[in-house]
Amino acid sequence: MDIAKELLEGSRLALSRAITAIENEYPEANDIMKELYPHTGHAYVLGITGPPGAGKSTLTDKIARAYRKAGKTVGIIAVDPTSPFTGGAILGDRIRMNELTLDEGVFIRSMGTRGSLGGLSHKTADAVKAMDAFGKDIIIVETVGVGQSEVDIVKAADTTMVILIPGMGDDIQAIKAGILEIGDLFVINKSDLDGADKLVREINMMLDLDAGSMMQARTATEEAIANQFHHLNVTKHEEAAPGYWRPPVHKVVAMQNEGIEELIGLAKKHHAFIEENGELHRRRTRRARDEMLDILNARINAHIKGHIVDNGRLDGYVKSFQNHETDPYTVVADLLKEMLK
Amino acid sequence: MDIAKELLEGSRLALSRAITAIENEYPEANDIMKELYPHTGHAYVLGITGPPGAGKSTLTDKIARAYRKAGKTVGIIAVDPTSPFTGGAILGDRIRMNELTLDEGVFIRSMGTRGSLGGLSHKTADAVKAMDAFGKDIIIVETVGVGQSEVDIVKAADTTMVILIPGMGDDIQAIKAGILEIGDLFVINKSDLDGADKLVREINMMLDLDAGSMMQARTATEEAIANQFHHLNVTKHEEAAPGYWRPPVHKVVAMQNEGIEELIGLAKKHHAFIEENGELHRRRTRRARDEMLDILNARINAHIKGHIVDNGRLDGYVKSFQNHETDPYTVVADLLKEMLK
Numbered sequence: 001m002d003i004a005k006e007l008l009e010g011s012r013l014a015l016s017r018a019i020t021a022i023e024n025e026y027p028e029a030n031d032i033m034k035e036l037y038p039h040t041g042h043a044y045v046l047g048i049t050g051p052p053g054a055g056k057s058t059l060t061d062k063i064a065r066a067y068r069k070a071g072k073t074v075g076i077i078a079v080d081p082t083s084p085f086t087g088g089a090i091l092g093d094r095i096r097m098n099e100l101t102l103d104e105g106v107f108i109r110s111m112g113t114r115g116s117l118g119g120l121s122h123k124t125a126d127a128v129k130a131m132d133a134f135g136k137d138i139i140i141v142e143t144v145g146v147g148q149s150e151v152d153i154v155k156a157a158d159t160t161m162v163i164l165i166p167g168m169g170d171d172i173q174a175i176k177a178g179i180l181e182i183g184d185l186f187v188i189n190k191s192d193l194d195g196a197d198k199l200v201r202e203i204n205m206m207l208d209l210d211a212g213s214m215m216q217a218r219t220a221t222e223e224a225i226a227n228q229f230h231h232l233n234v235t236k237h238e239e240a241a242p243g244y245w246r247p248p249v250h251k252v253v254a255m256q257n258e259g260i261e262e263l264i265g266l267a268k269k270h271h272a273f274i275e276e277n278g279e280l281h282r283r284r285t286r287r288a289r290d291e292m293l294d295i296l297n298a299r300i301n302a303h304i305k306g307h308i309v310d311n312g313r314l315d316g317y318v319k320s321f322q323n324h325e326t327d328p329y330t331v332v333a334d335l336l337k338e339m340l341k
Numbered sequence: 342m343d344i345a346k347e348l349l350e351g352s353r354l355a356l357s358r359a360i361t362a363i364e365n366e367y368p369e370a371n372d373i374m375k376e377l378y379p380h381t382g383h384a385y386v387l388g389i390t391g392p393p394g395a396g397k398s399t400l401t402d403k404i405a406r407a408y409r410k411a412g413k414t415v416g417i418i419a420v421d422p423t424s425p426f427t428g429g430a431i432l433g434d435r436i437r438m439n440e441l442t443l444d445e446g447v448f449i450r451s452m453g454t455r456g457s458l459g460g461l462s463h464k465t466a467d468a469v470k471a472m473d474a475f476g477k478d479i480i481i482v483e484t485v486g487v488g489q490s491e492v493d494i495v496k497a498a499d500t501t502m503v504i505l506i507p508g509m510g511d512d513i514q515a516i517k518a519g520i521l522e523i524g525d526l527f528v529i530n531k532s533d534l535d536g537a538d539k540l541v542r543e544i545n546m547m548l549d550l551d552a553g554s555m556m557q558a559r560t561a562t563e564e565a566i567a568n569q570f571h572h573l574n575v576t577k578h579e580e581a582a583p584g585y586w587r588p589p590v591h592k593v594v595a596m597q598n599e600g601i602e603e604l605i606g607l608a609k610k611h612h613a614f615i616e617e618n619g620e621l622h623r624r625r626t627r628r629a630r631d632e633m634l635d636i637l638n639a640r641i642n643a644h645i646k647g648h649i650v651d652n653g654r655l656d657g658y659v660k661s662f663q664n665h666e667t668d669p670y671t672v673v674a675d676l677l678k679e680m681l682k
Contacts, residue, residue, distance in 0.1 A: 034670035037662075288659045292669040293645070299673055300641060303681060304634070318629045321378075328633040329375035332640055340644060341682050 003028070004035035007134055012107065015134045019109050022126045033126055039133035041284075043075070044271060047157025048142045049182075054163045055189040059254040060142045066260050067138050068105055075131035076108045079124050079143040107131060122294050125156050125287070155287060158280060159270045161263075163187045164203070166195030180206055183247050184270050187263060191251035203249050243277050245270065307339060344369070345376035348475055353448065356475045360450050363467045374467055377474035382625075384416070384473040385612060388498025389483045390523075395504045396530040400595040401483045407601050408479050409446055416472035417449045420465050420484040448472060463635050466497050466628070496628060499621060500611045502604075504528045505544070507536030521547055524588050525611050528604060532592035544590050584618050586611065648680060 003021070006014035018036070021029040046063070048056055057078065064074045111124060124141060131139050141156050162183035186203055188196055248266055252259035274280040308314045320326050344362070347355035359377070362370040387404070389397055398419065405415045452465060465482060472480050482497050503524035527544055529537055589607055593600035615621040649655045661667050 030670060034668055037668040037670065038665050041663075285659055285663070288662050288669075289655060292655065292658055292662070292672065295669050296645065296673045296676060297638075297642075299677055300645075300681075301638075303677070304637065304641075314630060314633065317633055318626055321629050321633070322382075322626070324379050327375055327378040328629075328636050329371060329378065331633065332637045335637060336640055336644070339682055340641075341680055 004032045007032075007036065007130065008039060010135070012104075015107060015130060016109070018130045019111075019127045022123050022130065023111055029126070033129065036129060036133040040129045041132065043128070043132040043136050043139045045128055045132075045156060045158045046138060046140045046267060047160040048140060048163060049144075049160065050163035050187075050189075052144055054165045055254050056142050056144070056163055059161075059163055059187065059189060059252065059260075060140050062254050062257050062260045063264065064106055064138075064140060066264050068103060070264075072137040073105045073135065074107075075128075075134070075136035075139040076106065077124060077127050077131070077139065077141045078108070078110045079120065079141060080110065080112045107134070107136065121155060122291075122298070125291060125294075128156055155290060158274070158283060159184045159267050161185045161187050161267070163189050164199060165190045166193045166199045184245065185263070185266050186247055186249040188249065188251045189254050191259070192253050192256075196251060200249050200251060207247060207249070243273070245273055245279075303339075308335065345373045348373075348377065348471065349380060351476070353445075356448060356471060357450070359471045360452075360468045363464050363471065364452055370467070374470065377471060380474040381470045382473065384469070384477050384480045386469055386473075386497060386499045387479060387481045387608060388501040389481060389504060390485075390501065391504035391528075393485055395506045396595050397483050397485070397504055400502075400504055400528065400530060400593070400601075401481055403595050403598050403601045404605065405447055405479075405481060407605050409444060411605075413478040414446045414476065415448075416469075416475070416477035416480040417447065418465060418468050418472070418480065418482045419449070419451045420461065420482060421451065421453045448475070448477065462496060463632075463639070466632060466635075469497055496631060499615070499624060500525045500608050502526045502528050502608070504530050505540060506531045507534045507540045525586065526604070526607050527588055527590040529590065529592045530595050532600070533594050533597075537592060541590050541592060548588060548590070584614070586614055586620075644680075649676065 001014070001017070003014045003018050007018050018029075018032050020026075021032055048060055048063075050056055060076060060078070064076060067074050109127065111120070111127060128139050128141060160182055162180075162185070164186065165188065180203070186207075188200055188203075190196070191200075250259060250263055250266055252263055254260070271280070274283070308317075317326075317328070317331050320331075321328060342355070342358070344355050344359050348359050359370075359373050361367075362373055389401055389404075391397055401417060401419070405417060408415050450468065452461070452468060469480050469482065501523055503521075503526070505527065506529070521544075527548075529541055529544075531537070532541075591600060591604055591607055593604055595601070612621070615624070649658075658667075658669070658672050662669060
């Protein structure tokens with residue numbers, strides 16, 4: 001089966017196999033991605049993140065239905081960057097989506113860590129590209145946001161929605177500080193609960209507090225994201241985005257489908273805004289740079305693996321460190337001479 | 342000033358400068374670490390992690406005092422992997438420790454992201470080594486645990502304490518799932534509050550639920566950590582640890598200094614246990630392997646930066662991807678031929 005060719009011809013089975021190849025790092029994944037790459041760049045990517053229990057999968061479900069009603073095809077990638085322990089939860093969430101899976105216009109896929117945390121954001125990005133090449137109009141990447149994972153979603157999404165619910169206690173305050181910088185839209189779910197208006201006020205206040213320092217922080221975060229990629233400081237903001245997008249804070253009750261149409265209206269507004277001011281192009285350019293470096297790094301790591309790991313040389317080095325015969329800095333200097341032209 | 346030499350002679354100023362060099366990635370950091378490396382391996386490293394608001398810095402403070410009373414010297418590294426936005430909080434926490442900073446036997450240092458998330462765990466590990474070479478008996482690495490950061494602390498610590506408090510709401514349940522696997526000791530702080538006994542029962546239940554699957558998960562997590570390092574599957578568990586350490590759940594009221602001596606007793610017990618069964622050696626060997634690969638990767642990344650980033654070649658590639666003239670997989674294949682022997 002020529003997976004890439006059949007995927008491009010519209011085979012759902014081929015799309016599924018392509019993502020399996022990506023997820024499990026099968027050798028053919030590289031060739032598949034190479035063939036798909038020229039056919040990407042058409043889909044609009046929505047990121048949905050927030051703390052556990054905020055109702056992300058229900059919201060994703062409702063948003064997908066709304067887009068379907070508007071005639072758009074939808075791909076959903078549900079990413080669980082947490083431990084194997086929570087594997088059950090995501091399965092439960094996905095079962096709720098069963099009705100959607102009967103819709104040919106929707107393709108749903110869960111992705112977990114499968115023992116390789118570090119590659120997850122890269123694999124998610126490749127799965128997005130596979131769905132993009134397949135022809136999905138809207139791709140929703142949904143992830144449990146408890147730290148680093150929100151940062152990863154920013155990299156894959158054109159528009160990022162942060163979902164929060166009332167009454168999560170004080171600790172949410174601290175999480176919010178990090179989350180505030182990555183949201184293009186803030187969604188208060190379960191807004192029929194006590195404390196919803198208070199939460200809306202709080203977030204609005206934090207957003208208004210200092211729009212200047214917020215923009216600065218946003219840039220700092222984006223720099224951090226870029227730096228994090230292989231420690232290479234590759235992202236330079238040559239020009240500041242003209243105009244400032246003040247993230248709206250929008251109340252929904254996802255279970256009751258309340259506020260969803262308006263939310264999609266806000267997402268479209270954000271899309272138009274960043275298309276207009278060039279930010280969409282900048283985000284996608286940054287993503288392409290990061291991906292290119294990511295692929296290069298993966299291949300070099302494979303080379304290192306063959307060169308010093310699989311043959312036991314690394315074990316020998318570690319023994320000699322422990323015996324204080326040499327140190328890693330000396331060994332690395334020698335290895336670089338040996339490996340690089 | 343020969344920083345490494347003076348550090349080894351006991352200069353606190355030199356230690357401070359060494360960590361500044363590590364944190365800011367000054368060129369001399371590499372040479373300093375090379376000189377310090379042979380003098381490391383004596384300190385015992387304690388990791389303290391938990392959600393925001395759990396009272397980590399107060400606990401760290403009390404633990405440090407208790408070790409001082411027992412005649413041990415202490416180094417404290419407070420790591421804040423969250424956004425620049427929370428920079429204020431950690432400063433506030435550190436001010437509370439002022440009394441400790443007057444004690445010559447204690448060295449306290451905060452480390453933030455400084456625009457480079459990815460390098461933080463590596464920098465923390467180097468700071469630990471600097472304090473180790475300086476002669477600290479106990480090094481406490483304290484970090485806000487909201488996701489990936491706990492995993493990072495596991496890598497640097499010999500014994501990891503997870504600190505939780507009652508009444509953090511339902512969302513803590515989900516965080517706990519990930520946190521459960523990394524704790525060698527569980528500390529319930531503010532245990533005079535309502536719900537403390539319930540939390541102790543819950544955690545004990547989760548720990549007892551299935552010791553078998555827990556051990557399996559722990560191994561899976563460790564594999565994940567190893568894999569995460571440059572996507573290299575370098576860690577093989579040749580032998581299972583004989584005996585199983587059932588993490589104790591211990592109540593304290595850190596502010597009142599209640600339960601601290603007993604907690605230190607438990608830490609010592611864990612130390613003895615993992616020393617006895619070889620797990621300490623395995624953890625440190627794994628750490629040395631990860632560090633070696635980390636250093637190699639950093640140097641190769643510097644090479645890539647000079648080779649294709651700084652000179653603008655990367656920008657050109659990205660443009661040609663966007664024009665669909667080529668794809669990153671083709672470019673990477675060409676680059677590997679160009680760069681590697």
